[in-house]
Amino acid sequence: MRVINSVKEMQQWSQEQRRSGNRLGLVPTMGFLHQGHLSLVRLARADCDKVIVSIFVNPMQFGPNEDLEDYPRDLKRDLTLLEAEGVDAVFNPEPAEMYPDGFSSAVTIEGEIAQKLCGSSRPGHFRGVTTVVCKLFNICLPDKAYFGQKDAQQVMVLEKMVRELNFPLEIIRGPIVREEDGLAMSSRNTYLNEEQRQQALVLSRSLNAAQAAIEGGERDPAKIKALLWEYIEASPLAEVDYIEIYDGEELRDINTIECPALIALAVRFGKTRLIDNLLVEG
Numbered sequence: 001m002r003v004i005n006s007v008k009e010m011q012q013w014s015q016e017q018r019r020s021g022n023r024l025g026l027v028p029t030m031g032f033l034h035q036g037h038l039s040l041v042r043l044a045r046a047d048c049d050k051v052i053v054s055i056f057v058n059p060m061q062f063g064p065n066e067d068l069e070d071y072p073r074d075l076k077r078d079l080t081l082l083e084a085e086g087v088d089a090v091f092n093p094e095p096a097e098m099y100p101d102g103f104s105s106a107v108t109i110e111g112e113i114a115q116k117l118c119g120s121s122r123p124g125h126f127r128g129v130t131t132v133v134c135k136l137f138n139i140c141l142p143d144k145a146y147f148g149q150k151d152a153q154q155v156m157v158l159e160k161m162v163r164e165l166n167f168p169l170e171i172i173r174g175p176i177v178r179e180e181d182g183l184a185m186s187s188r189n190t191y192l193n194e195e196q197r198q199q200a201l202v203l204s205r206s207l208n209a210a211q212a213a214i215e216g217g218e219r220d221p222a223k224i225k226a227l228l229w230e231y232i233e234a235s236p237l238a239e240v241d242y243i244e245i246y247d248g249e250e251l252r253d254i255n256t257i258e259c260p261a262l263i264a265l266a267v268r269f270g271k272t273r274l275i276d277n278l279l280v281e282g
């Protein structure tokens with residue numbers, strides 16, 4: 001497994017691979033890998049000739065009062081896990097390699113899709129994500145790039161970017177991977193203390209209740225939202241950031257739940273903000 005820190009070397013490696021006829025899969029990550037990331041690596045492994053994983057905690061997608069400094073990191077462990085998955089190259093640049101002095105470009109997706117949900121609670125977040133992912137695409141030159149459905153809005157924004165800016169690659173969504181008790185896997189779960197970890201189960205449980213109600217015929221988003229609020233507010237440590245239901249393609253407002261619809265939650269437990277979602281499909 002090659003570990004590459006320089007943009008130039010990564011680009012050259014990818015160009016050589018492509019010249020040899022290899023199809024490249026990229027799994028962009030911020031490290032501190034869990035089974036969710038590894039499930040994306042396995043999808044890429046099954047689909048592509050060579051797999052690249054990027055590990056880069058992207059300063060541009062963190063707000064001034066967010067957890068950039070505290071974001072968990074363990075490169076040694078990450079590399080061991082990726083080696084065991086048969087990954088071919090890991091791209092692990094320093095921030096100054098990605099954003100040299102004077103860097104002033106950005107890729108911005110306008111419109112509701114990037115402004116609602118996390119776009120409104122984390123201003124500038126998606127601008128940071130689209131900019132870094134655009135750079136990663138240009139550096140790693142993948143045929144396919146893999147993102148988890150846990151960050152539903154992120155993958156929707158990136159699909160729109162790829163479509164509208166004509167990137168010659170395909171985005172593949174991997175399903176949400178959950179702990180045995182239902183908590184969606186996230187590197188940020190490590191911030192939770194025992195009590196918060198226990199109460200964080202309201203996210204997946206409330207979504208299960210919403211799914212059951214929808215399967216039982218309920219189509220009114222207001223009623224489903226009320227059900228979710230009731231569940232989550234019953235947990236004393238939970239502080240709701242948002243509970244929303246939009247259409248599952250552009251995040252438009254909807255009056256009735258038709259497929260696809262996205263039910264999205266962001267809830268804080270102390271300083272830790274967790275997200276989870278349910279995509280209601282036909």
Ligand code: PAF
Binds near residue numbers: 061129133
């Ligand atoms: O989902 C993430 O870990 C990040 O937002 C990503 C896609 C690697 C961009 O920094």
